Amino acid sequence: MKKVLLVDDELEILEILETLILSEVDCEITKCNSGNKAIQELQEANQYDIILSDYNMPDGNGADLFEYNVTNMNLPFIFISGGYLEDYKDVKNFYDHNELNFFINKPVDFELLINQLEKVFSNDKSSGAFIRDEKTDLKKYSQIRFSFLKNYDISNYEVYMKLSDNNFVKVKNIGDESFEDLERYEKKVEDKYYLKQEDMNLFLQDALKEHIYNVSRAPANISEIEILGSSLEIMHDSLKALGMTELQMSLAVKTVESCIKTINSDKTLKNIFKSFLKSKGYFVSHSITSCFLSYLLAKELEIDNETTMAKLCMASLMHDLTLADSELCKIYDLSTNEFIDLKNDQKKVIETHAFECSEMCSKLDIIAGDVVTMIKDHHEWPNGGGFPRGVDSNSLFALSQLFITVLHLSDHLFKNGHGADSILSFKARMRIIGIDEERTPKIYRALNNIFDKASS
Ligand SMILES: [Fe+2]
Ligand SMILES: [Fe+2]
Secondary structure, eight states: OEEEEEEOSOHHHHHHHHHHHHHHBOEEEEEESSHHHHHHHHHHOOOOSEEEEOSOOSSSOHHHHHHHHHHTTOOOEEEEESSOGGGOTTSOSHHHHOTTOEEEESSOOHHHHHHHHHHHHGGGGGGOOBOOOOGGGTTOEEEOOHHHHHHSOOTTSOEEEEEETTEEEEEEOTTOOOOHHHHHHHTTSTTOEEEEHHHHHHHHHHHHHHHHHHHHSOOTTSOHHHHHHHHHHHHHHHHHHHOSOHHHHHHHHHHHHHHHHHHHHOTTOTTHHHHTTGGGOHHHHHHHHHHHHHHHHHHHTTOOOHHHHHHHHHHHHHTTTTOSSGGGGGOOOTTSHHHHTSOHHHHHHHHHHHHHHHHHHHTOTTSOHHHHHHHHTTTOOTTSOOSSSOOOTTTSOHHHHHHHHHHHHHHHHHHHOSSHHHHHHHHHHHHHHTOSTTTSHHHHHHHHHHHHHHHO
16 A cells, blocks of 8 residues: 655644545555654655655754655655745755655645645556546535534435535545544634535435424523524525425424524523524524514514414514525615625525515415515515515505514624614614604604613
C-alpha cells in the first residue's frame, strides 16, 4: 500500500486532509505536526512514497523538510500552503528536483490534490490505490442540516461533505454510528454536509416519524420550545424534498397542539422572549415568535379561544413554508434595497410566495379557510402598501389584520431586540404600514395596551 507522510502544525487541517485523502485513495497516512518531526520520521522509516507538507511551521518549516528530502530520498513533494512559492526564498529550485513536485494553495482545491496524488501513484497501477471511480454517478446530493445529523438516527446513511460544486467526498460510512468526526469538522466546513438525494428522502421520512413521536412526548433534556423549532426545520426541509405529505400534515397539527399547550402552560410568556430561538435562524424564530405574539394580541382583543388560537398558530407555522430559501422570508418591504438588490428569480419567489403557500394549504382538508386567507394576505399592509395584491384594511378580514401585525412585530423584535427603544421604533413602523386609529382601531388600541403594560 502507498505511504503518505502528511505534515502540518494545525491538527485540524491534518485530520481533515487525512479524511479527505482516505475517502478517495487507498493509502496509509502518517501525520507529523512539524518539519523536524517529519525529518525524524523519514530517518527512522524511510518507506514513504510522497510527502505532503505545509510551509509555515514552528520547529522545522517546510523548507527544512524539503531540503532534507532533496539531499536524501528525493521523494515527490507537495507543498500545501497559504502563501506563494516565490516568497519562500529558502526553497531552492523546487520544481527541478523531482518532476512530480507540486505546489497547492490553501484553501485546498481537493480535486487538484487528488489528481496530483493520482499522477504520483500512477507509476504503479497494480497498487489499486484509487477507489474513486464513480465520480460522475455522484450527481445528486441534498444538503442536510448539521442539527439533523446530531438529532436523528443517521447510522444507515452515508454522509458527504461538499468541497466544490462537482466535488463531494464521503465523510461517514453506512453503519458508522459516530458523528464525532463530523462534529470536529463542523467548525471548518459549516453547512457543507450532504446526503445522496434518494437517501435524503428516506432519511426525512424516518426523521419526520421520529419527530412526530418526540413532539407528543418531549424528551426530558429538550425544551418544548426547542422541539417546536425543530418541527419547523424538519417541516421546511422535508417539504422541499418530499412535497406535502400526510406525515407533514400530522406534524403540523401536532406542532400547533404543542404550541397551544406551551402557551397555556406559561400565560405570562416571560420565557418566550428569552428563548426566541434566534440561534435557529430567522425562519424558525419569526414563525414561533408569531405564535406567541398572536396569543398576546388575541388575548387583549378577547378572542383567545382555542379555535382562533389554533388558526393563528397554524398560519404562523405555515405562512412561509414554501420559501425554499428561508433567508428570503426576512423581506417585508419591496421598496428597500434589500429587495431591489436581489436577482430577478428571487424577487419573483418573494412576490409569489404568499399565493403559492395559500394555494398549497387550500388543498389540505385540515387547514381551515381562515388560515388559507391569512397566509394569502400575510404581506398586505392595512394602508394598501403591501403585496401581492396591494389591498387595504377594507378588504382584509380581521384575523388577517391581526396576523399581519403580529408578523411585523415578530420581525421587528427579531431585528431590533425587545427593549423600550425597539417598541418605540415599532410604533413608527405601525404608521408606515397603516396600523392606526383610523384603519385598524381595535388592533391599534390593543397593541398600545400591550406596550403600556410592558413598559409599566
Ligand atoms: Fe412571507
Ligand atoms: Fe414570514
